[in-house]
Amino acid sequence: MKNISAVLLSTLFLTACGGGGSGDSSGVVEQSATKTFYSYEVQADVDVTHLNQKKYHIDQMNHLSIHYSEKPLYQTEAIRNFLIEDAISTISPPQKADGSYWIGENSSFNDTTLAYQPSNLASSHPLKFTYQLKKIGLSGFYMTDYVKYLLRQAKSTPNVSDATLQHLHRLIDSGNTATFKSDAVCWQKLAVLSNQDYMDFNPNSLSHYSGTVVNQGVWNNIPWKQYEPFIADPTKYATFSYENRDYGAIYHTQNETLVMTADGSLQCDFLNESALNSINKTFDL
Numbered sequence: 001m002k003n004i005s006a007v008l009l010s011t012l013f014l015t016a017c018g019g020g021g022s023g024d025s026s027g028v029v030e031q032s033a034t035k036t037f038y039s040y041e042v043q044a045d046v047d048v049t050h051l052n053q054k055k056y057h058i059d060q061m062n063h064l065s066i067h068y069s070e071k072p073l074y075q076t077e078a079i080r081n082f083l084i085e086d087a088i089s090t091i092s093p094p095q096k097a098d099g100s101y102w103i104g105e106n107s108s109f110n111d112t113t114l115a116y117q118p119s120n121l122a123s124s125h126p127l128k129f130t131y132q133l134k135k136i137g138l139s140g141f142y143m144t145d146y147v148k149y150l151l152r153q154a155k156s157t158p159n160v161s162d163a164t165l166q167h168l169h170r171l172i173d174s175g176n177t178a179t180f181k182s183d184a185v186c187w188q189k190l191a192v193l194s195n196q197d198y199m200d201f202n203p204n205s206l207s208h209y210s211g212t213v214v215n216q217g218v219w220n221n222i223p224w225k226q227y228e229p230f231i232a233d234p235t236k237y238a239t240f241s242y243e244n245r246d247y248g249a250i251y252h253t254q255n256e257t258l259v260m261t262a263d264g265s266l267q268c269d270f271l272n273e274s275a276l277n278s279i280n281k282t283f284d285l
Contacts, residue, residue: 035059035109037187037270040150040285043073044159050167051150051285052076056109056270057100064104064116065096074202077103080118083199083240083249085219087123092203094119104129111135111187114270130193136266138180138275143282147171149265150285171283178282184275186268192256199224199238199249207248209239215251226251 041052053069072078078101081089093103104116106128114131121127151168154160215226224240236251261267271279279285 037109037272038276039270041076042150042154042157042160042164043070044157051164053276053285055100058107058109062105062107063102063119064107065100065102067098067100072101074205077101079202079204080200081203082118082121082127083201083219083222083224084121084123084125084127084196086125087121088220088222088242089118089120089203091120114187125196127198128195131269132190132193133187133269134190136186136188136268138184138186138268139182141180141266143178143180143279144172144174144176145265146268146279147283147285149261149267152261171285176282178278180278181274183272184278185272186266186275187270188267189258189269191258192252194252194254197251197253199240199251201247201249203247205248206246207239209237209248211237224249 035058037056039054039056041054043052050070052072055067056064057067058064066077068076068078077093078095079092080103081092083089093101095101102119105119107116108114112133112135114133115129117126117128147168151165151172154164154168209227211227213225214228217224219240222240222242224238226236226238229236236253238249238251240247240249
């Protein structure tokens with residue numbers, strides 16, 4: 001059985017828009033020059049009635065940064081460290097003067113991909129992420145459908161507070177029938193590709209895990225073990241020891257297809273500014 005002392009959230013949180021409106025799920029095909037995009041993140045182990053709003057921005061130096069509306073916690077990008085075959089993160093992503101966190105370099109974003117290299121991992125063979133995206137036009141979709149997806153995300157987040165769940169339920173039950181504007185857009189993540197296997201971990205949280213070992217090795221002179229996932233939780237948990245401390249981590253392979261909703265509801269990882277403004281004017285998330 002597993003015994004994890006800290007919640008490990010492995011990826012960028014998926015904000016999404018569910019079906020039920022009159023929008024066209026086939027999406028928009030033209031390329032976008034947008035370099036700023038947004039999402040919401042459910043916070044675990046925090047008794048709050050709001051979500052953490054995140055603003056992603058790629059500057060002229062192709063640096064990717066994130067600004068959070070609340071202090072980032074657990075395995076969000078701002079405190080996401082990495083272990084690969086020849087390197088380990090010794091610092092977390094740097095915080096800039098404006099309060100945002102510099103998480104990536106050599107970054108690019110368009111309607112089909114988000115790509116970057118972690119800013120806090122120095123290696124002769126740099127780790128690179130490529131998120132395969134699908135652009136979706138949101139015109140006509142109900143904003144309550146979006147909140148329904150946030151609720152599904154919250155329910156799947158370990159240790160989410162009852163206050164957060166109750167708040168999302170109240171928004172859904174409010175009877176609001178507002179829809180997104182014609183220029184509202186979101187992007188759905190289809191898969192996460194990397195150029196090598198890697199682990200991510202929260203440097204501030206120690207974790208102990210016991211179970212059936214299915215893989216083990218030594219990376220950068222650091223011994224690690226990966227454990228058999230449970231049916232109800234397919235996460236590939238791992239542990240490693242570094243500088244006399246035991247860390248819990250999540251093991252990632254080079255090609256990870258993301259889980260789609262069984263009912264065919266639309267899913268969105270990122271929002272454009274129009275979609276974000278519509279949501280903020282309609283709901284207090």
